[in-house]
Amino acid sequence: MDLRGYGASDKTPRGYDPYTAAADVSGVIRSLGATNAVVVGHGWGGFIGWSAAVLAPRQLRGLAAVSAPHPLLLARSGQTQAVARTAWFQLPILPERRLLAQDGIHIERLLRDWAAPGGTFPDAEASRRYRAALQVWPAPHCALEYHRWFARSRLRPDGRKYSARMRTPVAVPVLQLHGAQDPAVSPTATTPPHLVSAPLRHELITSAGHFPHEEAPELFNTLLVDWLKVI
Numbered sequence: 001m002d003l004r005g006y007g008a009s010d011k012t013p014r015g016y017d018p019y020t021a022a023a024d025v026s027g028v029i030r031s032l033g034a035t036n037a038v039v040v041g042h043g044w045g046g047f048i049g050w051s052a053a054v055l056a057p058r059q060l061r062g063l064a065a066v067s068a069p070h071p072l073l074l075a076r077s078g079q080t081q082a083v084a085r086t087a088w089f090q091l092p093i094l095p096e097r098r099l100l101a102q103d104g105i106h107i108e109r110l111l112r113d114w115a116a117p118g119g120t121f122p123d124a125e126a127s128r129r130y131r132a133a134l135q136v137w138p139a140p141h142c143a144l145e146y147h148r149w150f151a152r153s154r155l156r157p158d159g160r161k162y163s164a165r166m167r168t169p170v171a172v173p174v175l176q177l178h179g180a181q182d183p184a185v186s187p188t189a190t191t192p193p194h195l196v197s198a199p200l201r202h203e204l205i206t207s208a209g210h211f212p213h214e215e216a217p218e219l220f221n222t223l224l225v226d227w228l229k230v231i
Contacts, residue, residue: 001028003045005142007133016145017153018051018162024209025049026056034176038062040227042213044146047071051162053170064175064224064230067182067210069189070196071166075154076191077184081113089147099140116181116209126214169197171230176201177207177223179215201227 004024005016017022017038027046029037036059041049046068053060053084069077078086090093098106107130111122122130134140153159174196178187190202208215 003048003146004036005139005145010096011142011198013140016142017149017158018048019055021048022052022055022196024189025052026059029059030104035059036061038064038231040064040066040163040224041068042066043068043210047074047146047150050170051101051166054166054168057171060172062173062175062228063170064177064227066177066220067179067185067208068184069176070190070191072163072195073189073191074185079184079186080206082184086151089144090151096138096140096143099137099143100137104135107131107134109210114182114184114205115215116179119207119215121208121211165198168196169195173199173227174201175203175224175227177203177205177212177220179210179212180204180206181208184210199231203227 004021005011012224015024029035039049039052039060039062041047041064044065044223046065049060049063050068050071053063068074106124108127109126111130115121134143137216153162174191176186176191180187187204189199193200205212205216205219205223208220213220
């Protein structure tokens with residue numbers, strides 16, 4: 001599903017904190033008539049998946065976090081390029097204008113910069129779809145709000161409260177899947193055992209960057225399905 005603010009999801013003025021996003025995930029699971037689900041999330045989707053596993057534990061029976069270290073490790077696992085961009089994203093208005101400018105060429109550049117060098121992602125069709133999704137105002141603003149909450153909350157009471165809650169061990173099986181050539185988030189940012197009390201599995205896809213599900217979909221699907229069979 002699209003996270004709040006992305007693609008076809010509602011683009012609300014607020015609600016880009018992990019508490020609200022975890023409640024969104026929980027609500028979608030219940031709205032589908034299920035009591036729980038295995039959640040698979042990439043990037044900020046993985047961040048929200050980790051959050052839901054702690055904040056809405058009854059709704060999750062497993063978590064696959066793709067290119068998404070445990071939230072308590074995220075701040076120190078960012079690569080130089082991603083840290084610089086996150087700092088840029090804190091500015092008002094200018095980042096949104098950049099994402100909208102020149103028919104979304106900056107969006108395509110972000111995808112290429114964070115994929116493995118020399119790969120085929122994004123191809124023309126993938127680029128078109130990502131650019132179309134993020135060029136519907138206020139999608140760029142909403143997408144950046146996740147980055148802004150994460151950076152700014154570290155100095156606020158809500159951020160400290162969230163960090164304290166996330167020290168609760170995740171009690172469902174977890175698959176951490178990373179691209180070995182990820183220039184955004186360090187693929188070596190493995191989760192310490194004390195943060196996951198259930199089985200924890202870590203997989204690397206050597207040919208992929210930050211988007212292993214897009215860059216190596218067949219291998220990604222094989223690893224995911226194999227894990228799903230045993231949890």
